[in-house]
Amino acid sequence: MRRHLIAGNWKMNGTRASIGLLLSDFKQELEAATAAGRVSSDVEWAVFPPFVFLAECQHHLAETSIAWGAQTVSEHAYGAFTGETSAAMLKEFACQYVLVGHSERRQLFKESNKDVAKKFVAALHYDLKPILCVGETEIEREAGLSLHVIQAQIAAVLELDAQLPNFQNAVIAYEPVWAIGTGKNATPEQVQEVHAAIRAQLRVHRADLADQMRIIYGGSVKPENAKILLEMPDVDGALVGGASLQAKHFVEIGAACNH
Ligand code: 13P
DSSP, X not given: OOOOEEEEEOTTOOOHHHHHHHHHHHHHHHXXXXXXXXXXXXXXXXXXXXXXXXXXXXXXXXXXXXXXXXXXXXXXXXXXXXXXXXXXXXHHTTOOEEEESOHHHHHHSOOOHHHHHHHHHHHHHTTOEEEEEEOOOHHHHHTTOHHHHHHHHHHHHHHHHXXXXXXXXXXXXXXXXXXXXXXXXOOHHHXXXXXXXXXXXXXXXXXXXTTTSEEEEESSOOHHHHHHHHTSTTOOEEEESGGGGSHHHHHHHHHTTOO
16 A cells, blocks of 8 residues: 655745745644544655755654655765755755656756666665656657656666665656646646556566555646546655645645545
């Protein structure tokens, strides 16, 4: 049985004051929704603030079951890499998770499949749970290349080190680039097709783990569309951008796991 994971990617948003407010609103909303039986305690929650607000998350969330993590990580352990942050540093802030290969990192910061794979391995080595983000652009989808692109993104990781002992801690997030921040979400059928193909690919490399690994969906997930997406058999949660900046909406998305 895979536990649903509802993750909020806050991207480069917020101030110290607004992040503090968002964290306390989120805790309150979640506590109330759980007490009212609207959100199951089986749902796992995680938030991804900008690096500089990780300490704020630790301060607000340490006594809760909500996890937090960073939006990227260096592939290197330490050294002369100006602007970078290592997995060991993230562990000092009690991060459990880290996003790797978000499409904004791939597109705007030119991270290649190989770069992303190295970050993924660095995270696992330091006992962080990487959330590997994959997804095709609109042009690639229209050209019928979606699965080809996604499978290459995953293959880069599997080829580098699929034998890592804690590989099952990793999560894969399917985020079609054309659905991110556009309001155009993929249909449940499109999402299920890709998630099933990802699980089949995992099975070839790690038959022992493929059924345990969580594959979550991201791209314009909102309270209104969460239920039909989360009902799909291979959709094990959501990676939420814009809607995660409003505590009420974010918690409503988790409430949609109750089916
Ligand atoms: P939106 O939910 O704003 O479309 O963002 C999705 C995303 O990029 C999460 O990582």
